[in-house]
Amino acid sequence: MRDAVLTDMERLGALDDAEQTFQMNEDAFRLFYDSTARPLWLYLARLTRDDRLADDLLQESYYRFLRAAAAFDDDEHRKNYLFRIATNLVHDHRRQVRSGGVPAEPGDPVDTRVESAEGVARRLDLARAMDQLKPRERALLWLAYAQGWSHAEIAASLGVRTASMKALLHRARRRLAALLRAPRPSGGRS
Amino acid sequence: MTAECPREAEVVSAVLLRRWPQEVDEDLRAHAGTCEVCGEVAVVASLLHEDHEAARAEVRVPAAGQVWWRAAVRARLEAAQAAGRPITWVHGLATASTLGLAIAVAGIVWPSLRESIGWATGAVAGLDPSTRALLRLLADVVQRSLPLALAIAACLVLAPLALYFVLADDRKN
Numbered sequence: 001m002r003d004a005v006l007t008d009m010e011r012l013g014a015l016d017d018a019e020q021t022f023q024m025n026e027d028a029f030r031l032f033y034d035s036t037a038r039p040l041w042l043y044l045a046r047l048t049r050d051d052r053l054a055d056d057l058l059q060e061s062y063y064r065f066l067r068a069a070a071a072f073d074d075d076e077h078r079k080n081y082l083f084r085i086a087t088n089l090v091h092d093h094r095r096q097v098r099s100g101g102v103p104a105e106p107g108d109p110v111d112t113r114v115e116s117a118e119g120v121a122r123r124l125d126l127a128r129a130m131d132q133l134k135p136r137e138r139a140l141l142w143l144a145y146a147q148g149w150s151h152a153e154i155a156a157s158l159g160v161r162t163a164s165m166k167a168l169l170h171r172a173r174r175r176l177a178a179l180l181r182a183p184r185p186s187g188g189r190s
Numbered sequence: 191m192t193a194e195c196p197r198e199a200e201v202v203s204a205v206l207l208r209r210w211p212q213e214v215d216e217d218l219r220a221h222a223g224t225c226e227v228c229g230e231v232a233v234v235a236s237l238l239h240e241d242h243e244a245a246r247a248e249v250r251v252p253a254a255g256q257v258w259w260r261a262a263v264r265a266r267l268e269a270a271q272a273a274g275r276p277i278t279w280v281h282g283l284a285t286a287s288t289l290g291l292a293i294a295v296a297g298i299v300w301p302s303l304r305e306s307i308g309w310a311t312g313a314v315a316g317l318d319p320s321t322r323a324l325l326r327l328l329a330d331v332v333q334r335s336l337p338l339a340l341a342i343a344a345c346l347v348l349a350p351l352a353l354y355f356v357l358a359d360d361r362k363n
Contacts, residue, residue, distance in 0.1 A: 007332060017262065017265070017266055018261070018265060019256065021262075021265045021269075022262075022265070024259070026255075026258055027252060029258055030254040030258070033254040034254060034260075037251040037254070037257075038251055039246075041248060041249050041251050042242065042245055042246060045245070046241075046245075055252075058252075058257075059250065059252070059257060059260060059261075062257050063260075063261045063265075064259060065262060066261050066265075067265065092363035099210075103198075118309070119240070119244065122237060122240065123240070123241050123244065123331060125257060126237045126238070126241055127241075141234065142238060142242075144202075144208075144235075145205070145231075145234060145235040145238040145239060146201065146238040146239055146241065146242035147242065148202070148206040148239075166194065166211045170193065170194075173230060173234050174232065176232070176234050177230045177233060177234055180233065180234075180237070
């Protein structure tokens with residue numbers, strides 16, 4: 001079978017069709033994107049430890065979000081839905097890596113270009129400790145303490161019950177605190 | 191079991207508002223120094239928020255218009271592929287039907303063809319030697335020109351197909 005390809009004219013036509021195909025128009029999308037893209041990219045980058053993968057998953061998340069046939073109450077609902085898509089994409093990618101379908105790439109190191117030595121050490125320690133957490137624990141902690149989301153928002157984005165959030169967050173926090181207290185493999189911080 | 195502290199939310203809020211630890215009440219700071227839960231929350235939340243703030247300044251995401259455009263093109267492409275799928279099915283079905291029909295026709299025609307060949311062989315045997323030599327010559331000519339005839343037939347079938355693919359590639363570029 002031959003692959004379907006688009007001419008330049010068809011590509012231009014795609015922009016006209018998009019208004020009908022997607023669940024929001026371009027202006028509304030721009031507003032929504034500007035308020036969510038950076039937090040979403042950071043979330044993906046922290047979950048995957050891979051900036052390039054975060055770029056790809058960002059595009060994919062917005063594509064699936066735009067194609068979704070869901071009805072949204074407000075922007076909060078939209079944001080939770082978008083993060084839910086992103087979380088599922090990360091899980092899918094991890095499953096593919098485990099099953100050998102996608103090669104695992106080494107995580108990008110923390111970008112430390114303009115930080116103090118102390119700040120760099122703290123962030124590297126955090127990155128090392130976060131790497132040892134389960135993906136869901138990482139997501140929980142990041143959304144709760146880095147992005148400051150409420151339990152209800154996190155529950156909606158991760159697909160867990162709000163009632164379970166306190167216990168899950170507590171457990172994840174305890175694990176991270178214990179990992180941060182543990183000495184570094186190469187000498188370690190006091 | 192979940193250890194909880196009613197002041198946990200205050201600590202988180204102070205960290206997220208960048209007020210921790212300098213700009214919070216002495217009372218809250220002292221509490222976090224003695225409460226295991228709040229002390230842990232302060233450490234973990236401070237580190238994660240600091241990491242978030244440092245990373246946020248460096249994040250480079252594509253422009254909204256670019257993401258929209260890529261999504262629009264992909265949606266169009268997927269629609270084109272979806273539209274092409276039934277045609278492919280129809281093509282497959284038509285090919286299978288034609289093949290089946292050809293086999294069925296061959297099955298029906300084969301007995302009468304064999305009968306005709308038998309009759310022709312008998313008729314040729316009954317002819318005089320000069321006519322038989324002429325027929326043998328004709329058969330020889332046909333046999334020699336068979337590859338050429340097959341090649342011409344193949345060209346007649348393949349040329350439109352090749353033309354179709356070349357024009358389709360031009361359209362793609």
